Amino acid sequence: MGASGSYFRHIKDAIVTIFDGMAVTASHLVRKPYTIQYPDRIAVRVQDTLPFRYRGILDVDLEICTGCLACDRACPIDCIAMAIEKNAQTREIVISQFDIDIAKCMYCGLCSEPCPTGAIHHTTEFEGADYSLESLIRRFITEPVVAYKAKKGPEPDPEVAGLLERGMKYVDEWAQPGSDKPPATAAASAPKPAPAAATPRAPIPAAAAPKPMAAAPRPAVPAPPKPAPIPATAAATPAAPAASASPGGSADASATAPAVSPSPEDTTDAPAAAPAKSDNGGDPPADA
Amino acid sequence: MQKWIDSLIARGDFGPHPSHDLVYAIAIAVACALVLFLVAVPFASVVTWVERRVWARIQSRIGPNRVGPNGFLQWLADGIKHVCKEDVIPEEADARLFKLAPYLVVLAFILPWAVMPFSSALILADLNIGILYMTAITALTVVGVLMAGWASNNKWSLIGGIRSAAQIISYEIPAGLSIFPVVLMTGTLSMQGIIRAQGWEPNHWFMFANPFCFVATIILFVSSLAENNRTPFDLPEAESELVAGFATEYSSMRYLFFFMAEWGNMFIAAAIIATLFLGGWQFPRVSASAVVMNALQFITFNLKVLILVFVSMWIRGTLPRVRIDQMMSLCWKYFVPISFVDLIGTAVWVAIWPDGNPIAGWVMLAFGGAVAVLFAWRVTYFTRLARMELYFHPTI
């Protein structure tokens, strides 16, 4: 009985499990494929749907760079090359070289962490392929510029204020040792529950709801060796292909508005926070 | 068709005194070419695209959809690419056998089309040994595969070739044994004869004629998967172990020949099952015109064959591969005894009910229907379990 019993048990097991397996694959035939047809058959540019913390290609806002060399020291691969001179009389720092070799960069984020103003930051750009190795060294300085000095009150120049506020939002994302709760700006958009679909992040055309700081339009920065500037159509309304795209789309367009509103108190906090923040690193602030 | 050609000769279309044999020979050649180029080769090519799309949907992704409308011309692009590739022959390989092997395999794929019963009038040659001819010719694949594996001068290819030879030869036996119940019931080996012995209603198909034939259908289907080196029996081309098995050293068009033959053989195997067990081209008599009836029968036959081909693609996407010793034990310990039981059971059945038993037909059909309903319930169970978005567009 044992041998013949197991013989028929094998047959029964085979039939039952193969039946089950075929039912699973048959049910997959009526499900939506998970593929996102990048880059040409999607409604919104992928770069605009990536989360704020995405560590893409590095970018530097020279208007708010304080020349503290914290990023240069932090980089483990030495892909940042900076040259500064301190003018003894005017106590200004002049930056004459700021090169980042993005071919060497490993996108670890260790450079943007100690930056006091968020000048060096990761963008959501990831398409960096180019034809020559030379073009992968991004030279951000064409003529020597004076480094930024944090002001005591709110920043008067509106352009720089915009950059500073965006930079400080970036800086605030990093964990603040010694603070008790996540920074206030992160709570600007109330956490909305995920849309009805069970998948936590619907395919790309439906940008998931809480994206407070996605793709704020940035003023054009004059830096010729830079790659093609990101077009300022970041907040373009996506033509909703799938049903779930519409709530996400409108949320995206409106999210940029409330993201800007808490700015007044931010810009007052930011310059005061900047020297305090650089204390964290244990280095004396460069603009003492 | 012979009458039509005779009437053309009588009308004088071929000149005053044509040699009948020559005219017939040319007519047959033209007909063969038509079948091959209109049905066989396009099928073997387009089915690659269909397989990739079906496979992709099973895997939650989209298959090729760029080349041509919905990616329909992907096979053409692949074919052109393969033709343009460099033809590499390994230095120490036996060049003559290496080059001959793909042709043998393709020969085994092309010859059975002569007896493919597309409809009651559309068959190239209604041999009275039709089904035996088909089974014999499809066994030629062994020679080609073994030659390919051995002549490649590559130990991995050798292993693949030997595995394949063992596999195909072993599974010929359950396949042949599963054909015999039908032959017992009809008394003829001719394809059209077997189809004419069935009716168009499902309960008149041989699959549901008696429980032994039901099991024989399944055994024949699985054995034909094994003969064609399809998953779960694709050891000879086990991608994860032997890269491409016996075809590792082949490049460009020679490589494509092997796989064109494999996909074409799927059609042939499905045609065998459709003819023997699923009623072939049988269609209810809805019109008196022969042309309309033939067209409907052609469509019916192709539909049945394509559904079976789809099932084999579906199985390929579901099941893992069996190991060589498990495959052998499956064949010799399970399939061969079961096919013998089927054969003897059918023989006893035919002895008791020589003209068939209509009640058995209804009972087996009900059983088949119950299995289908159970399957559909299981599919809805899994679909609801996963709670993923439903999507019924087959072409995206």
Next chain:
Amino acid sequence: MSTLRTEEMTLNMGPQHPSTHGVLRFVIKADGEVMREAIPDVGYLHRSIEKIAEKVGYHGFMPYTDRVDYVCAMFTNQGWGMACEKLANIEVPRRGEYCRVIAAEFNRLASHLLTVGLMGMDIGAMTPFLHALREREMINDLIEELCGARLTFNYMRIGGVAWDLPPGWREKALAYLDHLDPIINEFNSLFSYNKICVERLAKVAPISAEDAINYNLVGPNLRASGVNWDVRKNIPYSVYPEFDFEVPLGSGEWGIVGDAMDRYMMRIREMVQSSRILRQALKRMPEGPVLAKVVRNFKPPAGECQIRVESARGDQGWYVVSDGTAFPWRVHVRTGSFAAMGIIQKLSRGLMIADLVVLIASLDVIAPEIDR
């Protein structure tokens, strides 16, 4: 008439192969289909990561730990972080520990999904691989929102983690876990319980408990042989003692204790347990900072320390020697995959070539972890 020569074939399952998990090479001495021996040859992926640590310093080494095992990078991050914290006596705030556990357990889920999917692909079923990768993509999306990268996370820092949870992330993570649990059952129906899969995996290459301990196996490989050793329970670290979870053990229900099926099912069961831990952690997260104050010029006092972390591949050991400067004197990682390579030669005697692939996949060797 000469006698027929029968000798064994020497095959090379080379560094380029569709189914060795990374760049591995095996020299196989086979008699037809049955192997006499399969000798592994490692070292193709050696990148001197341990030496690089002596150049880049403590903070700078954190991204390099991702590359030690890029499939489960959070554990290597955690190991390095814990080693430095032990050297310098830093305490990680509670919320930071919870963030670490959440990130680590998500990474364990992702790594096990990859492993079971690869097992499917290695034995011929392409579909389970893609289903597992689809689920893994969803985890990658979650972690991308958390730390900005999908594979080499660099999420943890000495003293805690780099970012706190973004708003709304907790709900998304819980929604994902609700989505995942039925998918694991579906995966089992499709693949694990399939008769062909059971036939391929059961009774293949059983490892006895004694052998497993002697050959230094760790993680699911060890537990599949019946040895109850999980660093999270036996040498508790971080906040694992606060969570309620089980450690699955191999029981040989499909064949022999410690066979390939047991090792495979360990990973499926550990996924279920990770899901459990994640739910508890996400619900009970305390408030507070996530990063302790650590100076930029990190100079731990001279000394050495040893840390063990339960990574997806097993008990990962970190040994760091500091000489009081800003650069470590010696860093060593002891990974489970390296030990697993040692047992392959012994187990391969008598296996079939098709089983060698199953053996490698069931031991879950990842090449970068072997060679570092």
